[in-house]
Amino acid sequence: MTRSIVAFMTCAVVIGAGALAVAEHHEERREERPLPARPAPPHFQAHPAGAHPHGPVVRQHAIRVLAPRVVPYGGRHHTWKHWEHAEFARPAYYWEWASIHNVTCVAEDSYGDQYPVTEATFAGFGLANMSAVEDDALDRCNAESGGDQSCYLATCSHF
Numbered sequence: 456m457t458r459s460i461v462a463f464m465t466c467a468v469v470i471g472a473g474a475l476a477v478a479e480h481h482e483e484r485r486e487e488r489p490l491p492a493r494p495a496p497p498h499f500q501a502h503p504a505g506a507h508p509h510g511p512v513v514r515q516h517a518i519r520v521l522a523p524r525v526v527p528y529g530g531r532h533h534t535w536k537h538w539e540h541a542e543f544a545r546p547a548y549y550w551e552w553a554s555i556h557n558v559t560c561v562a563e564d565s566y567g568d569q570y571p572v573t574e575a576t577f578a579g580f581g582l583a584n585m586s587a588v589e590d591d592a593l594d595r596c597n598a599e600s601g602g603d604q605s606c607y608l609a610t611c612s613h614f
Contacts, residue, residue: 490586496547518567523559524595528574528587537590538597540606545586550613552581560588560611562596564603570596576613585611 558580559573572592576584589608596606 490583490590491542491545493545493583493586496549496582518569520569521571521599523571523573525573526591528577528580528584535591535594535598538594538606540593540597543608545589546608546611548582548585548611555580555613558585558588558611558613560585560592561609562592562606563609564596564600565605566600566603568600569609570599570606 555576557573557575559571561569561571563569570592572588572595574588574591589611592611593606593608597603600606
C-alpha cells in the first residue's frame with residue numbers, strides 16, 4: 456500500500472510540474488510578441504435571405520491541401536519565422552470554448568494551396584487566444600509558399 460501511495464504522489468508531482476511548465480510557456484509567449492486586441496464579438500444576426508456574392512470568379516484549378524501540422528499552442532516549436540503581415544479584421548467566433556480540445560486554422564496562398572495548423576487548447580482558452588493560432592497558420596503559409604505575400608486566413612474550426 457505504501458508503494459502505491461508513493462507512486463501516486465510522484466505522479467501528481469510530475470503532472471503538476473508539467474502543468475506549471477505549460478503555464479510558464481504561455482506567459483513567455485505573451486511577453487515575446489504581443490497579440491492584437493480582440494474586441495468582444497457583436498451580437499449575432501443572421502444574413503437576410505437571398506444570394507450572397509462570393510467575390511471575383513476564379514477559374515477552376517487543382518489546389519494542394521497540405522497535411523496539417525500539429526504544434527503546441529503558441530507555435531514556439533515550429534520552424535516558421537513570424538511573418539509581419541498586414542493587420543486584418545479578425546473573425547469573431549461564436550464557439551462554446553469550454554468544450555473545445557483542439558483548434559485548426561487554415562491559411563491559403565495566391566495559388567489556392569492550403570496550409571492547416573492544429574493546436575491543442577487549454578483551460579481558459581478563448582477568443583483572445585485565437586490570434587496566436589491564426590498567426591501560426593499565416594506564418595506556415597508564408598514560409599512554405601516561398602514567401603507569398605498574399606497569404607490570408609481562410610478558416611478556423613475546432614473539435
